[in-house]
Amino acid sequence: MNIILLSGGSGKRLWPLSNDARSKQFLQLLEKPDGGMESMVQRVVRQVTEAGLTQDITIATNAVQREIIISQLGERLDVVTEPQRRDTFPAIALASSYLALEKKLKSDEIVVVMPCDPYTEDAYFQTIGRMVKAVEAGRADLVLMGITPTYPSSKFGYVVPEQGSDDGLALTVKRFTEKPTEDKAVELLSQGAFWNGGVFAFRLGYMMDIAEKYVKAATFAEVHARYAEFPKISFDYEVAEKAASVAVVPFKGEWKDLGTWNALTGELKRNALGNATVGPACENVHAINELGLPVFVNGVKDVVVAASPDGILVCGKDNCEDLKSHVAGLATRPMYEERRWGTYRVLDQTTYPDGTKSLTKFITLKAGKSISYQIHHHRSEVWTFVDGEGQFVLDGQVRRVGRGDVANIPCEHLHSVRAVSDLSFIEVQTGNPLVEDDIERFDYDWK
Amino acid sequence: MNIILLSGGSGKRLWPLSNDARSKQFLQLLEKPDGGMESMVQRVVRQVTEAGLTQDITIATNAVQREIIISQLGERLDVVTEPQRRDTFPAIALASSYLALEKKLKSDEIVVVMPCDPYTEDAYFQTIGRMVKAVEAGRADLVLMGITPTYPSSKFGYVVPEQGSDDGLALTVKRFTEKPTEDKAVELLSQGAFWNGGVFAFRLGYMMDIAEKYVKAATFAEVHARYAEFPKISFDYEVAEKAASVAVVPFKGEWKDLGTWNALTGELKRNALGNATVGPACENVHAINELGLPVFVNGVKDVVVAASPDGILVCGKDNCEDLKSHVAGLATRPMYEERRWGTYRVLDQTTYPDGTKSLTKFITLKAGKSISYQIHHHRSEVWTFVDGEGQFVLDGQVRRVGRGDVANIPCEHLHSVRAVSDLSFIEVQTGNPLVEDDIERFDYDWK
Numbered sequence: 030m031n032i033i034l035l036s037g038g039s040g041k042r043l044w045p046l047s048n049d050a051r052s053k054q055f056l057q058l059l060e061k062p063d064g065g066m067e068s069m070v071q072r073v074v075r076q077v078t079e080a081g082l083t084q085d086i087t088i089a090t091n092a093v094q095r096e097i098i099i100s101q102l103g104e105r106l107d108v109v110t111e112p113q114r115r116d117t118f119p120a121i122a123l124a125s126s127y128l129a130l131e132k133k134l135k136s137d138e139i140v141v142v143m144p145c146d147p148y149t150e151d152a153y154f155q156t157i158g159r160m161v162k163a164v165e166a167g168r169a170d171l172v173l174m175g176i177t178p179t180y181p182s183s184k185f186g187y188v189v190p191e192q193g194s195d196d197g198l199a200l201t202v203k204r205f206t207e208k209p210t211e212d213k214a215v216e217l218l219s220q221g222a223f224w225n226g227g228v229f230a231f232r233l234g235y236m237m238d239i240a241e242k243y244v245k246a247a248t249f250a251e252v253h254a255r256y257a258e259f260p261k262i263s264f265d266y267e268v269a270e271k272a273a274s275v276a277v278v279p280f281k282g283e284w285k286d287l288g289t290w291n292a293l294t295g296e297l298k299r300n301a302l303g304n305a306t307v308g309p310a311c312e313n314v315h316a317i318n319e320l321g322l323p324v325f326v327n328g329v330k331d332v333v334v335a336a337s338p339d340g341i342l343v344c345g346k347d348n349c350e351d352l353k354s355h356v357a358g359l360a361t362r363p364m365y366e367e368r369r370w371g372t373y374r375v376l377d378q379t380t381y382p383d384g385t386k387s388l389t390k391f392i393t394l395k396a397g398k399s400i401s402y403q404i405h406h407h408r409s410e411v412w413t414f415v416d417g418e419g420q421f422v423l424d425g426q427v428r429r430v431g432r433g434d435v436a437n438i439p440c441e442h443l444h445s446v447r448a449v450s451d452l453s454f455i456e457v458q459t460g461n462p463l464v465e466d467d468i469e470r471f472d473y474d475w476k
Numbered sequence: 477m478n479i480i481l482l483s484g485g486s487g488k489r490l491w492p493l494s495n496d497a498r499s500k501q502f503l504q505l506l507e508k509p510d511g512g513m514e515s516m517v518q519r520v521v522r523q524v525t526e527a528g529l530t531q532d533i534t535i536a537t538n539a540v541q542r543e544i545i546i547s548q549l550g551e552r553l554d555v556v557t558e559p560q561r562r563d564t565f566p567a568i569a570l571a572s573s574y575l576a577l578e579k580k581l582k583s584d585e586i587v588v589v590m591p592c593d594p595y596t597e598d599a600y601f602q603t604i605g606r607m608v609k610a611v612e613a614g615r616a617d618l619v620l621m622g623i624t625p626t627y628p629s630s631k632f633g634y635v636v637p638e639q640g641s642d643d644g645l646a647l648t649v650k651r652f653t654e655k656p657t658e659d660k661a662v663e664l665l666s667q668g669a670f671w672n673g674g675v676f677a678f679r680l681g682y683m684m685d686i687a688e689k690y691v692k693a694a695t696f697a698e699v700h701a702r703y704a705e706f707p708k709i710s711f712d713y714e715v716a717e718k719a720a721s722v723a724v725v726p727f728k729g730e731w732k733d734l735g736t737w738n739a740l741t742g743e744l745k746r747n748a749l750g751n752a753t754v755g756p757a758c759e760n761v762h763a764i765n766e767l768g769l770p771v772f773v774n775g776v777k778d779v780v781v782a783a784s785p786d787g788i789l790v791c792g793k794d795n796c797e798d799l800k801s802h803v804a805g806l807a808t809r810p811m812y813e814e815r816r817w818g819t820y821r822v823l824d825q826t827t828y829p830d831g832t833k834s835l836t837k838f839i840t841l842k843a844g845k846s847i848s849y850q851i852h853h854h855r856s857e858v859w860t861f862v863d864g865e866g867q868f869v870l871d872g873q874v875r876r877v878g879r880g881d882v883a884n885i886p887c888e889h890l891h892s893v894r895a896v897s898d899l900s901f902i903e904v905q906t907g908n909p910l911v912e913d914d915i916e917r918f919d920y921d922w923k
Contacts (some may be wrong), residue, residue, distance in 0.1 A: 044772075045769075045770075066498065134725060176890040177586040188521060191782070194796040213745070252643065283776070298525045304804075306806070308795070308802055310795045316790075317630075318788075319823060320788075321824060322492075322785065322786065322787045322788060322811065323492075323786075323787040323788070323803075323806040324786070324788040324789075324790075325491075325787065325789050325791075325802060325803055325806060326653075326789075326790040327780075327790075327791050327792065327795050327799075327802060328791050328792025328793075328794060329776060329779055329790060329791075329792050330794075332775075332776055332790070333791050334788075336788055338769065339769065340769045340770040340771065340772065341765075341767075341769065341770070341771040341772070341781075341783055341788060342771075342772055342773075343763075343771070343772070343773040343774075343779070343781050343790050344772075344773070344774050344775050344776075345757065345774065345775025345776050346775075347775060348755070348757050348774050348775025350773075352774075353619070355755055355774060356770075356772055359753070359772060364769065376824050376836060377768060377823050377837070377838055377902075378768065379768075379862070379863075379900070381862070381863040381900075385863070385879065387862040387863070387900075388836070389823060389836065389903070391824055391826070391836070399726075409880050411858075411860040411882050413827070413858040413860075413904040413906075415826070415834040415904065415906050416826075416828040416832070416834070423482055432832065432906055433807025433856050433858075433886070435858050435884050435908055437881060437882050441881070453826070453834075455836055455902075457862065457902045459860075459862050459879055459880055
């Protein structure tokens with residue numbers, strides 16, 4: 030079987046740690062069994078692997094997340110990038126087309142689609158195993174996971190089973206109900222309804238038949254090029270609710286969305302992460318600091334403090350729900366990014382009286398990695414190498430660089446760098462306008 | 477008359493805004509009548525001037541504060557720097573010697589000594605005027621200000637007057653009592669005692685006679701050189717308590733020490749200073765941010781949030797008293813300094829696996845100012861100029877520098893820079909060891 034992990038979203042609900050380039054699933058705040066730290070997506074991939082479900086994982090995502098996914102999960106997983114953001118049906122159709130047309134999987138191959146960030150336990154993955162068995166047994170065209178509700182929530186979609194349809198493997202689905210009122214939810218619970226957890230199992234051919242109603246192509250490249258022809262609609266609406274035969278496999282266990290600071294800090298084993306100190310006169314306080322300068326918190330209760338190059342948050346845990354609306358206008362640009370080749374962190378941005386700006390970054394390239402051969406039309410850059418060894422190229426001239434070396438890059442000059450060992454440098458940009466997309470990329474043949 | 481302002485102290489009670497180089501009296505957090513911001517010491521100097529007391533102000537301070545004092549008050553005030561930290565008697569003796577031996581003031585000139593940071597009102601300065609009159613009238617050798625107590629505090633020294641000695645100008649002092657217990661304080665209040673506010677008026681000759689018991693010299697330079705011969709003792713013990721005739725002039729009005737975050741924020745007109753937002757679900761919250769990145773606070777009550785290059789503080793206002801002990805070990809070095817020539821701010825400090833460090837600073841020099849001609853034995857520096865115009869000298873070779881220029885300064889090379897217009901540059905230091913005092917200073921003759 031194959032797993033498609035859906036990695037979407039962006040957003041500010043975990044600001045300032047999450048930003049447009051680093052969604053919540055990439056925050057490395059969870060403790061691994063070995064004591065190290067991992068992100069939500071790294072945790073899910075680890076759990077899939079440890080449950081022995083499969084090694085074949087494809088991640089369906091967007092262009093912005095591609096680099097951080099490769100950085101966190103390595104190059105061994107397949108990554109399918111949607112050319113533009115649409116909805117879950119197009120994303121799953123595209124990833125399925127990749128499996129069918131690029132990886133040439135047979136149409137009776139079983140595929141499981143799931144979100145990349147549920148905070149859950151081993152039994153969840155055993156339930157996925159039972160969903161696969163239900164598809165194999167021909168129990169239904171589409172098998173989904175039903176989360177046993179713990180309260181009459183108005184935030185989830187519900188799946189209502191046929192009474193008496195439980196054959197020990199699955200239950201037949203009678204109908205779906207979108208987010209109900211609380212009163213309606215109470216009624217749904219009395220009917221034995223489940224929460225729709227967004228986990229689906231089906232045979233690849235089943236999904237391809239639906240996808241090909243919109244885009245029928247011989248190659249994955251063609252599907253990718255015609256991506257805009259898929260309707261903007263969710264998988265629930267386009268597939269699940271229209272399916273002739275749907276079954277549900279129940280899961281009863283820990284299942285959470287760590288999508289707010291309140292929920293996320295509830296799962297943290299330590300009260301202070303990074304250079305942070307929680308003082309003695311604190312109660313239920315979490316401090317997470319990604320900055321170099323120290324954080325000290327004291328004399329507060331039920332509070333989260335989070336600091337990153339994007340900003341500093343101090344928030345009562347009961348006031349985290351509407352954080353997104355408050356901080357929407359605060360950050361001008363991501364101040365930290367994790368890329369395929371390494372990371373950068375903005376140390377300073379300053380605007381001078383004449384409108385010219387400067388931007389200072391700390392950049393680290395992983396050994397063996399290089400950035401694209403590039404040219405800027407409006408900004409000049411000065412790089413001061415502070416650690417490691419690399420090769421620097423300016424207008425075709427290559428030289429070895431290391432600690433203490435300086436590269437002066439006026440605008441309109443082609444340049445690139447490759448890390449021989451892990452390479453760190455300070456970049457000072459000056460220009461007007463000074464914008465990230467003042468960049469033209471070329472190929473360079475590193476011999 | 478002349479005023480000697482005592483500017484001492486250092487410390488962490490207002491961490492992270494105050495540090496060893498920037499004591500609380502230099503924080504520019506108070507609103508001026510014209511809407512601009514000023515520090516406590518700037519406020520006191522403005523009040524002295526506005527009260528028409530005198531233009532002749534001498535600031536007695538230590539070497540660390542000299543540069544920020546000149547930066548904040550300009551070069552028109554006299555600054556007397558103690559060669560080493562001792563106590564208030566030596567500091568006042570040194571400043572008095574400066575007035576007598578360097579400025580050649582006569583021995584009957586009246587001198588008022590006062591702290592540089594009381595938060596008080598105009599009537600306080602009118603009281604100083606009455607103290608001067610009391611000395612002129614020969615009411616006593618030493619006249620001090622008595623603050624009318626508002627509660628039986630155990631934190632202040634008390635001055636007990638003779639019953640019935642009030643002649644409308646001053647009262648005769650019967651005795652001094654150091655910080656009493658609260659019970660004892662209640663008793664003192666019933667005797668009409670005052671708090672000792674640390675403001676003293678005397679004729680210069682009176683003080684010089686006492687100073688010369690320890691150091692009798694013909695020049696100020698000699699007194700300065702022999703500073704260690706003064707005993708480490710406070711002015712209260714050495715002068716006030718031994719004086720044959722002491723009078724007290726009462727002051728009843730606003731008089732505060734803004735020495736904790738709770739006290740300081742109580743006087744702030746705005747809840748957010750700098751790039752900070754206090755959300756709607758807050759009550760009695762102050763956020764002060766000197767960093768470039770945004771601060772957002774919501775859902776908390778009675779809390780101060782303060783961020784500077786030295787660190788980030790989140791503290792319940794009732795828990796500010798013992799801040800000093802908690803943060804003593806947090807900061808490794810001042811991350812921001814205001815100097816005679818301008819300011820610097822540390823953007824990043826990183827230690828690499830081999831023990832080598834890098835330090836990145838944003839430095840701004842005021843037009844016309846220069847740094848010393850200097851050499852480093854263990855670190856190299858790269859300066860990238862981002863704004864303004866200057867002259868840069870390396871091993872005696874001068875060149876004009878401006879935006880986009882780079883200066884590469886290997887260790888063991890003499891260098892300096894002078895700002896023609898306000899000049900900003902990013903400095904990247906690398907070295908092992910990398911310490912601020914790896915510096916040898918020389919003179920350079922800027923033609």
